[in-house]
Amino acid sequence: MKKAIKVAVTGAAGNIGYSMVFRIAKGDLFGADQPVELNLIDIAPAMDKLEGVKMELDDCAFPLLEKIVCTSDLAEGFKDVNWAILVGSMPRKAGMERSDLLKINGGIFTGQGKAIEQYAAKDVRIFVVGNPCNTNCWIAKQSAPSIPADRWFAMTMLDQHRATYQLANKTGVLSRDVKNVVIWGNHSSTQYPDAYNATINGKPAVEVVNDKDWLENDFIPTVQKRGAAVIAARGASSAASAANAAIDTVYALSTPTPKGEWFSVGVCSNGEYGTPKGIITSLPVRTEDGKTWHVVEGLDINEFSRAKIDATNKELLDESNSAKEILGL
Numbered sequence: 001m002k003k004a005i006k007v008a009v010t011g012a013a014g015n016i017g018y019s020m021v022f023r024i025a026k027g028d029l030f031g032a033d034q035p036v037e038l039n040l041i042d043i044a045p046a047m048d049k050l051e052g053v054k055m056e057l058d059d060c061a062f063p064l065l066e067k068i069v070c071t072s073d074l075a076e077g078f079k080d081v082n083w084a085i086l087v088g089s090m091p092r093k094a095g096m097e098r099s100d101l102l103k104i105n106g107g108i109f110t111g112q113g114k115a116i117e118q119y120a121a122k123d124v125r126i127f128v129v130g131n132p133c134n135t136n137c138w139i140a141k142q143s144a145p146s147i148p149a150d151r152w153f154a155m156t157m158l159d160q161h162r163a164t165y166q167l168a169n170k171t172g173v174l175s176r177d178v179k180n181v182v183i184w185g186n187h188s189s190t191q192y193p194d195a196y197n198a199t200i201n202g203k204p205a206v207e208v209v210n211d212k213d214w215l216e217n218d219f220i221p222t223v224q225k226r227g228a229a230v231i232a233a234r235g236a237s238s239a240a241s242a243a244n245a246a247i248d249t250v251y252a253l254s255t256p257t258p259k260g261e262w263f264s265v266g267v268c269s270n271g272e273y274g275t276p277k278g279i280i281t282s283l284p285v286r287t288e289d290g291k292t293w294h295v296v297e298g299l300d301i302n303e304f305s306r307a308k309i310d311a312t313n314k315e316l317l318d319e320s321n322s323a324k325e326i327l328g329l
């Protein structure tokens with residue numbers, strides 16, 4: 001048997017955590033021959049609930065699961081972990097000022113960034129799901145300066161999956177027939193789901209859809225507002241689909257990307273496609289070896305896309321500048 005990969009999940013007693021940890025234990029991140037250890041982290045009042053999650057994990061008798069730690073102590077929780085999946089956070093609520101949100105998340109993500117830097121394995125990779133995920137990732141990264149910039153990720157795969165389904169549904173094909181939708185920018189309502197670089201059964205998606213008005217005025221807002229639509233329908237925010245997207249992101253970063261394809265994930269910009277250097281922004285990414293990754297360069301950016309990409313990245317730059325100012329980072 002291989003040496004276990006150690007995965008920490010924060011917010012593990014929450015809804016997304018509950019939908020995610022069983023799939024990690026089953027082998028959905030690294031394959032059916034790769035053992036895992038789970039460090040489940042939540043706040044102290046959630047420890048009883050977390051113990052219940054552990055009991056259920058025990059009761060699955062997963063062959064690949066070698067150890068479970070339940071803790072609210074960050075030193076214990078991040079000790080020697082190879083992956084830190086940060087789900088627990090304070091998303092924006094109605095009436096909340098952006099500065100209040102930044103202060104609360106600043107506290108959470110500076111603390112977690114510092115603890116990861118101090119206690120995690122040398123090869124740790126950090127993936128932020130908790131909203132606002134791009135800026136939370138940026139805050140944690142600022143607090144852990146010795147961890148290289150290419151190890152930090154924020155989730156936009158759920159948006160990619162939502163966009164993929166909308167294109168499939170519109171054109172009467174299956175989701176698997178749609179490839180290479182790109183989500184650019186922030187996981188927020190300014191995100192830009194780009195169908196111009198996507199294909200449907202190998203043909204340009206714009207040609208198959210053949211409805212520019214739908215693509216620009218229906219498809220984009222539907223994807224941008226899908227999270228709110230799920231809340232309205234379900235009375236709770238996306239959990240299983242978010243956990244699925246989180247699993248798919250870590251899997252995509254750990255497995256060679258199929259030829260000719262790419263996926264979307266928030267990464268630290270190096271100025272690609274005119275994005276401001278240093279922000280955590282969603283870009284098209286590939287990995288050839290399942291270890292290192294690179295931004296796919298040379299995609300076609302038309303005037304419409306340019307304006308949308310610039311707007312969402314401006315929002316991210318403003319968010320990180322506010323975080324810098326308010327948190328003194």
Ligand code: NAX
Pocket residue numbers: 010011012013014015016017041042043046087088089090091108128129130131132133155156157158159187227237238239242
């Ligand atoms: P829940 O409220 O069900 O669970 C959150 C859990 O985090 C709770 O158990 C809570 O005790 C814990 N927690 C809070 N502060 C913590 C801290 N400082 N350290 C450790 N644990 C902490 O929320 P859930 O539905 O699971 O959503 C979690 C986060 O994912 C939210 O921020 C949400 O906005 C975000 N999402 C991100 C998405 C994305 O695409 N990036 C989509 C889905 C989701 O909206």
